[in-house]
Amino acid sequence: MEPEINSGTSDESETQQNMSDETNSPEQKVVRERKPLVGIPLESSTRLKIAVKKLHVCGEWKWLQGGEDTCGICRMEFESACNMCKFPGDDCPLVVGTCRHAFHRHCIEKWIAAPSNQPRAQCPLCRQDWQIAD
Amino acid sequence: MSDAAARRLMKELNQLKTENPAGLLIDNTITSHDLKQWKIGVVGAEGTLYAGEVFTLQFTFGPQYPFNSPEVIFVGDTIPAHPHIYSNGHICLSILSDDWTPALSVQSVCLSILSMLSSSKEKKHPIDDAIYVRTCNKNPSKTRWWFHDDSV
Numbered sequence: 001m002e003p004e005i006n007s008g009t010s011d012e013s014e015t016q017q018n019m020s021d022e023t024n025s026p027e028q029k030v031v032r033e034r035k036p037l038v039g040i041p042l043e044s045s046t047r048l049k050i051a052v053k054k055l056h057v058c059g060e061w062k063w064l065q066g067g068e069d070t071c072g073i074c075r076m077e078f079e080s081a082c083n084m085c086k087f088p089g090d091d092c093p094l095v096v097g098t099c100r101h102a103f104h105r106h107c108i109e110k111w112i113a114a115p116s117n118q119p120r121a122q123c124p125l126c127r128q129d130w131q132i133a134d
Numbered sequence: 135m136s137d138a139a140a141r142r143l144m145k146e147l148n149q150l151k152t153e154n155p156a157g158l159l160i161d162n163t164i165t166s167h168d169l170k171q172w173k174i175g176v177v178g179a180e181g182t183l184y185a186g187e188v189f190t191l192q193f194t195f196g197p198q199y200p201f202n203s204p205e206v207i208f209v210g211d212t213i214p215a216h217p218h219i220y221s222n223g224h225i226c227l228s229i230l231s232d233d234w235t236p237a238l239s240v241q242s243v244c245l246s247i248l249s250m251l252s253s254s255k256e257k258k259h260p261i262d263d264a265i266y267v268r269t270c271n272k273n274p275s276k277t278r279w280w281f282h283d284d285s286v
Contacts, residue, residue: 072237073237074141075142075146076141083137083141107236111201125235127235
């Protein structure tokens with residue numbers, strides 16, 4: 001999160017300037033106080049008034065099961081879609097095997113479906129019998 | 135070449151270029167414009183029968199890569215004489231057919247082949263070389279391999 005906090009005046013350097021000049025130029029102080037405070041005012045223990053004008057919020061999500069960063073089959077990050085999908089997330093979920101190796105569901109399902117893997121498939125990474133963990 | 139296969143191959147190529155693994159000549163790797171065919175130089179490891187010798191491996195990828203194994207053969211003027219490598223460049227290596235998994239890669243295949251060369255005790259083609267080379271399919275994946283002698 002990266003809050004952009006602005007004081008009531010147009011910028012900080014100006015505010016400081018005003019404070020040091022306060023005693024010498026009372027007019028300037030008056031001008032400063034007249035400016036309306038835009039945004040959400042914050043509590044302040046100083047004479048400065050602070051208002052939040054704008055918040056720029058960034059988020060990140062991660063699969064909890066993933067562990068390692070990329071799918072061993074398509075080599076894409078778990079958080080991006082597999083090579084066959086356009087959209088990451090719920091449309092392209094992960095599955096974890098009993099061997100604790102994780103893959104994009106679409107990648108491992110395609111591997112399991114290969115004729116050479118019938119009737120039982122192995123984990124591409126450790127060759128243990130592939131079974132989805134509960 | 136499918137989009138999915140091309141995307142993975144592109145990732146592999148970039149990774150090879152940044153990692154530049156020992157024993158592989160990545161700088162003069164030739165890839166066809168659609169990435170379907172690669173030629174990679176490999177160098178025999180020091181202290182082995184093939185020390186310093188340079189060979190060329192040719193990879194051909196199908197649209198189902200990495201769910202299907204690539205076809206990998208030695209090409210060029212020098213085919214290493216090795217008990218599991220036929221004089222036409224075909225390689226008898228289980229990960230190239232029955233034991234392939236999509237977690238393997240160009241890099242891991244190259245390193246497996248280099249390690250296979252390193253453990254060789256004799257520069258000799260397989261006993262059935264003459265017959266095999268005369269009768270085999272051009273594509274080694276059509277061969278029903280019999281894997282034996284895991285020590286070499």
